[in-house]
Amino acid sequence: MALQRLLPVSLLVAQALGAAYPVITPAPSLEDRDEALKRDIDPGSYIGSIINSLGSGVSSYIASGVPQFFQDFPIGEDVxxxxxIDDDDLKATPTQVLNIPGYANWTESGWSVRIHGNVFKQPNITQEKLDSLANKFLIGVDINDLPENQQDQARNFTASIFVVQQQNVSVTVNFQNDVNVRPDASGGVVNAKGGAQSIDLPYNTTSEGDFDAWLTLRNTTGPNGGHLLAGNATEQIQALNIYTNGTDTGNATAYLVPPTGFTIISDIDDILRVTKIYDPKEGLLNSFARPFVAWEDMPDIYANWSATIPNFHFHYLTxxxxxxxxxxxxxxxxxxxxxxxxxxxxxxSDVSATLSxxxxxxxxxxxxxxxxxxxxxxxxxxxDVMKDYPQMVRDFPGQVQCIFLRNTTATDxxxxxxxxxxxxxGIDQKQYMFFVNADDLRGVxxxxxxxxxxxVKQNVTFEYQGRGFGNDAGRAIDWSWMTLYAGLLVTLGQVLL
Incomplete structure (x- = not known):
């Protein structure tokens, strides 16, 4: 099956590029994901060993901090x-694309941009059925008891889960020079002056409907005679919008990031928005029903960094x-x-894979x-953050500038x-900070x-800590509460699909 192709974008003669930076983007490989699954994952928490008898899924969840309600979503035939429904019911349903904003690096062949996302179909689901499905993701509340705006959010969120991924689909993307850049809120991003073109992805979607490929951009002439700036000749982050042929749903932006400069890699849950993944009932409501709410003054912190740190590349990893x-x-x-x-x-899909x-x-x-x-x-x-972030300091010497970790136990x-x-x-204290409030980041x-x-007081003991730093860092856990909590997770696991 293939997405309906649009007429190719009119392309002009490619312009010669300057001397290339000799970093080659690794060739895309579907095996890369499988290799990640083979990593030796050991959450290593004494909590898991104590409550292991409650079930491996629960102990893994408690050991990892990974929200159980984001595990084992149905895909394909399960949906x-x-x-x-069956394939015949989906024939008349339009194909849609989730195109995830990607980054590009400068290579000896020019700009190489990563394109990744998913191709799927959205079944027609009645509101009654959506409500029934949504209730499986809520604890102690019925969707009809929620405010109207939260009902709409819960239905929308549930509908996004119950989609049918489309395998073996060819994907064509169009790059255009029409990015709406917000002044002082884009990390120095500028709308690229050239590079408009249409490219077929080198292979079709996987059995899960995923696509993930690196594409080399030609330096085509822009609408005003401009061109893409060579990565070794600029510090600016250029942006191109991406549109997927055959659908108006596969839109995203690609960021052409120069070889040098600063990149922030930011988690989202419980650092940029209030989620409370450690509290199942609240976590579910905050994710499935309630409008997303920023945590404290983090938008102002990030806006300030964007405005004051030249060409700061923002990358969001969840x-x-x-x-x-x-x-x-x-x-x-x-x-x-x-x-x-x-x-x-x-x-x-499972906890160990999520950790990897x-x-x-x-x-x-x-x-x-x-x-x-x-x-x-x-x-x-x-x-995984507590293990992987400091490991990046050791695996990539000189590349980690700062590590900032919100201490959720101190504030919740x-x-x-x-x-x-x-x-x-063994890591220099100047290189990392555990903080309590967003304003703590203003002094760095x-x-x-x-x-x-x-x-900002640290008191890091380089061992297991909890309930804030200081005298209560080694505070005994109320295991009777944890047992009830784990029991709640068992119940939750039984109602999730």
């Missing part, structure tokens, strides 16, 4: 079974599954600076930009998970490499 990332991207682009995105592909995908995506962008400096931002509720009494700070042992100097605000 068809849940909705009692292990949320692809199906539900439209809401995430919409929230980010209405609230935070423009930037590229990474999400969890559909074949990374963050490191795989981090490795990919670090390897793609070996001369850029990276700022890593997240929170302490994810064990519902987060009883301990977190392991042992990975930070990212460009100067002083990432620690002395006014």
């Amino acid at each position: 068809e079974k849940a909705l009692d 292990t949320t599954p692809e199906q539900v990332t439209r809401n995430y991207m919409d929230f980010i682009y209405k609230t935070y600076p423009l930037g590229s995105f990474d999400t969890r592909p559909l074949n990374f 995908i963050r490191k795989a995506l981090l490795d990919k962008i670090f390897q793609t930009f070996p001369q850029r400096k990276f700022v890593l931002v997240a929170d302490t509720s994810n064990s 009494s519902s987060d009883l998970f301990p977190y392991d700070t042992s990975g930070f042992k 100097d990212i460009v100067g490499g002083n990432c620690y605000n002395p006014a």
Whole structure:
């Protein structure tokens, strides 16, 4: 099956490029994802060993901080079974595309841009059926008891989960010079003056409907006679909008990032928005029903960094599954600076795979930009972050400029998970900071490499800690509460598809 092709964009003669930066983007490989799954993942939490008898799924969840309600979403035939439909019912349904904003690096062949996303069909689902499905993602509340705007959000979120991915589909994308750049809110991004063209992806979608490929851009002439700037001749981040042929749903933006400069890799849940993944009932409501709300003054913090750090590349990395990332991207682009995105592909579905995908995506962008400096931002509720972020300092010497981690246990009494700070042992304190409030980040100097605000107390013990730093870092966990909590997760796991 193929998406309906539009007439090719009219292309003009390519212009000669300057001397190329000798960094080659690795060739795309479908095996890369499988290799990531083979990594030796060991959450290593004593909590898991104590409550392991409650079930491996629950203990893995508690050990990892990964939201259980974002695991094991139905795909393909499972969706068809849940909705009692078949391929014939979908024939008249238009094909849609989720195109995730990507980044491009400069190579000896010119700009190489990563295009990734998913092709799917949205079944026609009655409101009654949507409500029934949505209720499976809510605890202690019926969708009809929610305010009207939250009912709409829950239905929209649920509908985005129950889609049927389309395999073996050819995808063609059009690049255009029409990015709407917001002054002082885009990290120095500028609308590219050339590079409009149409390119077929080199292979069809996977069995999960995914596509992920690197494409080399020709330096075509823009509408006013302009061209793409060579990556070794500019510090500016150029942007091109991407449109997918045959549908008006596959729109995204590609960011052409020069070899040197600063890139921030930011998590989203519980650092840029209020999620509370460690509290199932609140986490579900905040994700499926309630409007997304920014956490404290983080939009102002990011806007300030965008305006004051020259050509700051913003990259948002979330292990949320692809199906539900439209809401995430919409929230980010209405609230935070423009930037590229990474999400969890559909074949990374269980807890161990989720724990591996963050490191795989981090490795990919670090390897793609070996001369850029990276700022890593997240929170302490994810064990993969607590393990992977300090490991990046060791795996990529000189590339990690700063690590900023929100201590969720210090600001939210519902987060009883301990977190392991042992990975930070031996790392210069100037390179990282655990913070409590967004305003703590105002006293740091990212460009100067002083990432620690002395006014923010640390007391890092390089072991398991919890309930804030200081005397209560080793506070005993209320295991009776944790047992009830785990029981709630077991119940939740039984109602999820």
